[in-house]
Amino acid sequence: xxxxxxxxxxxxxxxxxxQINCTYQTSGFYGLSWYQQHDGGAPTFLxxxxxxxxxxxxxxxxxxxxxxxxxxxxxxxxQMKDSASYFCAVRGTGGFKTIFGAGTRLFVKA
Amino acid sequence: DARVTQTPRHKVxxxxxxxxxxxxxxxxxxxxxxxxxxxxxxxxLLAYFRNRAPLDDSGMPKDRFSAEMPDATLxxxxxxxxxxxDSAVYFCASGLGRQAExxxxxxxxxxxxxx
Numbered sequence: 001x002x003x004x005x006x007x008x009x010x011x012x013x014x015x016x017x018x019q020i021n022c023t024y025q026t027s028g029f030y031g032l033s034w035y036q037q038h039d040g041g042a043p044t045f046l047x048x049x050x051x052x053x054x055x056x057x058x059x060x061x062x063x064x065x066x067x068x069x070x071x072x073x074x075x076x077x078x079q080m081k082d083s084a085s086y087f088c089a090v091r092g093t094g095g096f097k098t099i100f101g102a103g104t105r106l107f108v109k110a
Numbered sequence: 111d112a113r114v115t116q117t118p119r120h121k122v123x124x125x126x127x128x129x130x131x132x133x134x135x136x137x138x139x140x141x142x143x144x145x146x147x148x149x150x151x152x153x154x155l156l157a158y159f160r161n162r163a164p165l166d167d168s169g170m171p172k173d174r175f176s177a178e179m180p181d182a183t184l185x186x187x188x189x190x191x192x193x194x195x196d197s198a199v200y201f202c203a204s205g206l207g208r209q210a211e212x213x214x215x216x217x218x219x220x221x222x223x224x225x
Binding site: 035 | 155211
């Protein structure tokens with residue numbers, strides 16, 4: 001089967017760094033994506049890792065270890081506007097079918 | 111500013127009525143996805159198309175749901191008859207080629223309430 005696990009909630013202070021982990025189990029693997037979703041909004045693409053290592057985009061970085069079936073999203077210099085849900089997603093087997101994790105709700109406190 | 115558009119943004123209907131949701135993917139994108147999001151089930155893939163052809167609709171209740179792409183600029187999701195358990199936010203997303211496997215652009219969603 002295919003599954004993704006990520007923490008349900010994370011709380012951090014404004015200006016801090018937070019890491020959201022994601023472990024996955026798939027019969028085939030092509031890459032790990034991250035999406036951000038604010039309350040009442042639509043998921044917004046953040047990053048995609050197909051190869052091992054760290055990808056950096058501004059304050060956000062994403063890491064992948066295919067051998068460990070593990071990845072994380074790193075948010076630096078947290079801002080209040082970063083309070084949102086963050087989803088990891090993998091492409092499942094067969095075509096472009098995408099499986100999303102249940103999401104991690106990030107609370108940023110002043 | 112290229113965006114995925116969806117109509118209607120909100121829909122309230124009574125059980126048994128037909129509901130049609132429409133999506134216009136980003137111009138040039140050849141892969142279109144339909145998702146349903148609820149608190150209990152999270153984001154579920156209902157169906158997706160590539161070059162207007164349906165590739166997988168295994169996530170969709172076949173007896174009442176149908177999805178089509180009449181042309182490259184329009185995707186539709188229809189529920190007939192609707193039931194209260196169909197109440198959810200329905201998102202359309204689009205992507206380009208192989209990039210769509212990891213990079214999808216979501217529309218604003220249709221918030222459906224079936225009474």
